[in-house]
Amino acid sequence: YVNANKAFNPVRFQPDRWAEFAKKNGFKYVIFTTKHHEGFCMYDSKYTDYKITGKDCPFHTHKYANMAKHVFDAFRKEGLGIGAYFSKPDWHCPWYWAPGMDIPVGKNRRPTYKPEEQPEIWESFTQYTHNQIMELVQNYGKLDILWLDGGTVRPSNGLDIRLSEVVKKARE
Secondary structure, eight states: OGGGGGOOOOOTTOOOHEEEEHHHHOOEEEEEEEEEETOOSSSSOTTTTTTSSTTTTTGGGGGSSSSSHHHHHHHHHHHHHEEEEEOOOOOOTTTSTTTTSSSOSSSSSOSSSHHHHHHHHHHHHHHHHHHHHHHHHHHHHSSEEEEEOTTSSSSSGGGOOOOHHHHHHHOO
């Protein structure tokens, strides 16, 4: 998956047709994957180059390169609800799967270190995640649904990214 961004080029992408089809067939909303566990952003995040609008992605010059924006705009135009799926784990982020740590990259879905032993790295990851969530909330219009996936990243697993802080900030 690491180099998939270099081949991702959906030149026939037509968000208006998706939305028209959805409306015609009784859909009430869309939930669009803005970022999955591998970390590739389907929106123009200023916090990573691993994104659809990044220079390594052949699609970055397409008129619909900021795919999330165009999907959300097209579905709103049809009067449908907007949902953003966002994965909390990020296997591409150097503060999640940090190189040179005790746990090998890819061994499991957890960080390559123990956050309690490397709190400064975990804090960098937490801020990175907060920043990306806030980008979606602030820059892409009203979201009816914000689906935060990645159940391994939760306080009971020792992986607390303080979601209540970012949710509170998003509501302001």
